[in-house]
Amino acid sequence: MLDRRIGPQTQRFAVLGESLSHSWSPYIHNSLFAAAGMDAVYVSITVPENRLGAAADVFRSCFSGFNVTIPYKEKIIPYLDEVDDAVRACGAVNTVEVRDGRLTGHITDGLGMLRAIEEGGVGTDHAEVMILGGGGAARVAGYEFLARGGRVTFAVRDTAKGKRLCEELAATQADGASRLDVCALPDADRACDILINCTPVGMYPHAEGCPASDRALSHCKAVFDAVYNPRETQLLARARARGIPCIEGLGMLFYQAVEAQKIWFGQRIAGARAQSGLYRELLKQM
Numbered sequence: 001m002l003d004r005r006i007g008p009q010t011q012r013f014a015v016l017g018e019s020l021s022h023s024w025s026p027y028i029h030n031s032l033f034a035a036a037g038m039d040a041v042y043v044s045i046t047v048p049e050n051r052l053g054a055a056a057d058v059f060r061s062c063f064s065g066f067n068v069t070i071p072y073k074e075k076i077i078p079y080l081d082e083v084d085d086a087v088r089a090c091g092a093v094n095t096v097e098v099r100d101g102r103l104t105g106h107i108t109d110g111l112g113m114l115r116a117i118e119e120g121g122v123g124t125d126h127a128e129v130m131i132l133g134g135g136g137a138a139r140v141a142g143y144e145f146l147a148r149g150g151r152v153t154f155a156v157r158d159t160a161k162g163k164r165l166c167e168e169l170a171a172t173q174a175d176g177a178s179r180l181d182v183c184a185l186p187d188a189d190r191a192c193d194i195l196i197n198c199t200p201v202g203m204y205p206h207a208e209g210c211p212a213s214d215r216a217l218s219h220c221k222a223v224f225d226a227v228y229n230p231r232e233t234q235l236l237a238r239a240r241a242r243g244i245p246c247i248e249g250l251g252m253l254f255y256q257a258v259e260a261q262k263i264w265f266g267q268r269i270a271g272a273r274a275q276s277g278l279y280r281e282l283l284k285q286m
Contacts, residue, residue: 011040012062013264016055016076017069020044025067027285028257031278035270040064047072053079059096060103065264066096067257073136080105089172090140095260106263109137110144112256113196113224119255119276120247122194122222124148130155130188130220132211133198134162137226139169141196146173146180153181155188188216195220195239202233210234217242225249231286250286254279 015025029042045066047055052072056079059066068076073092077083080096083105087093093105114124126149131138134156142152146169156162162182170176183190201211207230217223223239228249236246254275261269270278 006041007039009039011038011064013040013042013065013067014045014059014063015042015067015069016045016047016059016072018046018049018071020046020069023069024253024282025069025257028254028278028282029261031281032257032261032270032275035274035278036265036268038265038268049075052076056080056103060098060101063098065098065260067260068093068096077105079103085172086110086140086143089143089169090136092136092140094256095263097263106260107140108256108259108263109252110140111259112254113141113226113252114144114148115255115258116249116251117194117222117224117247119251119279120222120224120245122224122245122247124150124194126150127193128191129153129194129196130190130192130216131196131198132185132188132201134158134165135198138196138198139165141198141226142169142180143172146176151179151181153183153188153190153192155183155185157185159184185211186213188212189219191219192221194222194224197223197225197227197233197235200227202235203227204229208234210238212238214238217244220244222247224252226252228253228286231283250283251279254282 026042033040081102086107087105095106095108097104128151129145130153132155154162166180197211199211201209222245224247225233225235226249239246
């Protein structure tokens with residue numbers, strides 16, 4: 001029997017990566033498509049690095065948009081026609097828009113993090129944040145909080161690298177330099193509205209790790225952990241035991257997909273109530 005879900009008008013989307021056997025992206029996006037009544041389908045496509053350019057050409061002519069995951073978030077950029085301001089600041093792409101054969105790169109990870117935090121009942125505008133880590137996820141988070149008028153401190157192992165990160169992000173905002181700071185990880189015990197873990201500490205199979213000291217936790221009002229395997233990290237468990245509001249990383253995974261669909265479809269995506277229901281269903285699957 002023919003699969004009538006896919007026809008000549010069906011819009012095609014995909015996630016492009018090197019190893020995608022455990023990707024949740026098809027489940028999330030196809031669920032969002034169904035909730036919005038979209039005639040669209042989303043698949044995983046594994047591509048070796050030496051075929052990345054050829055794959056981009058196929059997407060250009062045959063797809064309406066696609067996502068990019070590790071290790072191609074930076075490597076895809078030379079094959080795109082243009083990128084937005086966030087990509088220029090962060091140097092990475094996770095969402096590509098296809099319009100009239102042109103590929104435009106965007107990054108929605110930071111927006112997904114902000115949305116997850118807000119859905120957890122914690123405000124993000126003008127927030128004082130302590131970000132643990134200085135890699136790609138930390139950079140994207142710093143950029144988005146800075147854009148919302150926040151003050152950002154990066155707690156890193158290599159403070160020289162952290163200072164370079166601050167200098168680069170400062171150039172994206174008129175008063176950015178005055179709202180950015182860096183400290184060594186052991187000194188991440190300053191008062192903040194949100195403590196954000198953008199390191200892999202606490203991730204499976206080393207789930208016993210915790211990136212923040214009890215002293216650091218005593219100085220924050222809320223905690224977000226980008227790690228989502230396990231869902232309840234040591235960081236979240238210790239914060240929760242102190243009565244601190246906690247937001248798990250799975251929300252970032254879900255809402256960065258929602259933000260990608262906003263780029264592809266505008267306001268024709270699943271509504272907020274449907275999104276909340278789909279997120280609850282995703283939690284049941286994990």
